[in-house]
Amino acid sequence: MVDAKILLKCAKDGNADSFGALYSMYAKELYLYAYKFLGNKEDAEDAVQQASLNVYKNIASVKNADSFKAYYFKALSNTAKSMLAKKNLHIVGEEELENAVSPEQTEVSAINSSVLEKAMSSLKQEDREIVLLSVLSGFSSKEIAKITGYTSSTVRSKLARSLKKLRTELE
Secondary structure (H helix, E strand, O other), X not given: OOOXXXXXXXXXXXXXXXXXXXXXXXXXXXXXXXXXXXXXXXXXXXXXXXXHHHHHHOHHHOOOHHHHHHHHHHHHHHHHHHHHHHHXXXXXXXXXXXXXXXXXXXXXXXXXXXXXXHHHXXXXXXXXXXXXHHXXXXXXXHHHHHXXXXXXXXXXXXXXXXXXXXXXXXX
């Protein structure tokens, strides 16, 4: 596997294949984040596509190769928020909860998934974003702070409060 730093350098030099390889490294995480944030497949795909285009166009502005993933997720986060504002979408409603369960899932996991989605939808948008970035994407509080614009300590306290609220709702 080629190192992300090398791919980023090549992408900055205009190599589209290198950017494609970078995209492939993060595609699944990007889509999952967008899907959980926006609540449906089509909007998630659109958001990932638009964010990828924005990142590709502005790749020269990435200063540090180690923060490229966070940069990509910040672009996706901004794109998803913009889509919500433009379309006035609601985030994961009851209909999406029913449709989010795949046919392959067992009845028990379908119920658990639905319960978790409902609990997640009880969080404020900014709190949900922090939980998704932390739990799904594995970002540290420092990286989440860069993505969201909050301080690291604010991220940690919002995450702790959100997780506590989720635990309470899931009990």
